[in-house]
Amino acid sequence: AQTVTQSQPEMSVQEAETVTLSCTYDTSESDYYLFWYKQPPSRQMILVIRQEAYKQQNATENRFSVNFQKAAKSFSLKISDSQLGDAAMYFCAYRSNYGGSQGNLIFGKGTKLSVKP
Amino acid sequence: DAGITQSPRHKVTETGTPVTLRCHQTENHRYMYWYRQDPGHGLRLIHYSYGVKDTDKGEVSDGYSVSRSKTEDFLLTLESATSSQTSVYFCAIKTGTWGYNEQFFGPGTRLTVL
Numbered sequence: 512a513q514t515v516t517q518s519q520p521e522m523s524v525q526e527a528e529t530v531t532l533s534c535t536y537d538t539s540e541s542d543y544y545l546f547w548y549k550q551p552p553s554r555q556m557i558l559v560i561r562q563e564a565y566k567q568q569n570a571t572e573n574r575f576s577v578n579f580q581k582a583a584k585s586f587s588l589k590i591s592d593s594q595l596g597d598a599a600m601y602f603c604a605y606r607s608n609y610g611g612s613q614g615n616l617i618f619g620k621g622t623k624l625s626v627k628p
Numbered sequence: 629d630a631g632i633t634q635s636p637r638h639k640v641t642e643t644g645t646p647v648t649l650r651c652h653q654t655e656n657h658r659y660m661y662w663y664r665q666d667p668g669h670g671l672r673l674i675h676y677s678y679g680v681k682d683t684d685k686g687e688v689s690d691g692y693s694v695s696r697s698k699t700e701d702f703l704l705t706l707e708s709a710t711s712s713q714t715s716v717y718f719c720a721i722k723t724g725t726w727g728y729n730e731q732f733f734g735p736g737t738r739l740t741v742l
Contacts, residue, residue, distance in 0.1 A: 515670075546730075556671075556718065556733035602670055615661070615686065616720075616731055618670035 513538045515605050517619035524593045525627050531578075532588045532622050534603030541565075542608040543588045545579065546616070550600040559601070562586065586616045590624075631655050632734035634719050640740045647706040649737050650695040651719030653699075659722035660729065662686075662694060664715040671718060677702055709741045 514537045524530035536545070547559040562570045562579045569577050574594075578587045590597055603619040631654035641647050651660060659678055663671040663686075673686030675694040683694050691713060695703045706713055719734040 554716065554736045556720075556736075558730060558732070561730065615673055615676060616671070618672070619669040620668060 513543075513605050514618050515603055515617050517603055517622050519622045520620070521625070522627045523627060524597075525568040525591070526595060527533070527591055528593055529589060529591045529625065530593055532590075532601050532603075532624065533578065534586045534588070534619055536584050536586065536605050538584070538607070540603065540607055540609055544606045544608070545577075546604040546606065547575070547586075547588045548602045548604060548618075549576070549597075550621075551596075551598070556602075560588070561564070593626050595626050595628060598624055600624075607623065624625045632719060632721055632732060634717075634734040634737050636737060637701060637735065638738050640711055640742065642742050643710055644668075644708050647709050647739065647741075649717055649719075649739070651702045651704070651706045651734055653721050655721070655723075656699050657721040657723055658699075660696065661720040661722070662692075662702065663706045663718045663720065664688065664713075665736075666715050674704065674717075674734050711741075713739065714741045715739060 516535045543564045546561045549557045549559050560570050560572045560575050569579050574591045576589045600621045600623050602621045604616045606616050633651045633652045661676040662674040665671045672688045674692050677683045677696045693705045717737045720731045722729050722731050
């Protein structure tokens with residue numbers, strides 16, 4: 512079974528600085544997607560960024576980028592020019608492209624990010 | 629906004645009572661999901677549906693049942709609520725095509741079982 516591990520329960524960053532959130536995963540599959548979701552205090556789950564395992568190029572969405580290391584099974588999220596609105600829980604998630612469970616997400620336990628003004 | 633609503637948004641109930649949570653979507657997506665979120669556990673899949681009357685179990689399905697009689701509605705039922713089922717419940721839908729698809733989440737339901 513696949514697992515997702517976020518080893519940093521809490522992180523803190525100064526406004527305008529850069530922060531990197533870590534995520535590792537375990538799988539024997541080769542075809543999968545990885546995601547980062549943001550959950551602000553409103554509780555809404557918001558998709559931040561996705562990465563397809565077959566793509567070498569790291570995904571980027573504005574100030575958010577990932578460092579995808581497939582061999583190391585690592586998928587970290589970098590937030591540049593941090594803003595107060597980035598304060599939230601961040602969840603890393605894995606999705607297989609195989610079998611009947613295709614589409615089911617497996618989540619890490621989350622990292623709580625605080626942004627200091 | 630993927631057109632997902634959940635009702636109720638908050639509920640307090642007593643141990644042993646039945647509870648039904650409703651997820652409603654407006655866009656006719658085939659796949660729908662129920663997750664629970666607990667501190668220290670992230671989100672865990674309870675049940676999912678891949679069509680009307682087609683459902684399957686997830687990681688933490690014990691004590692829960694689901695039904696989907698219409699494409700737009702996915703119901704989660706706790707037949708006899710227990711304190712361990714105090715949680716925040718999220719519904720999600722899957723959009724897109726095979727391979728390249730995403731899950732979008734509803735606003736969540738906070739359930740407290742006393």
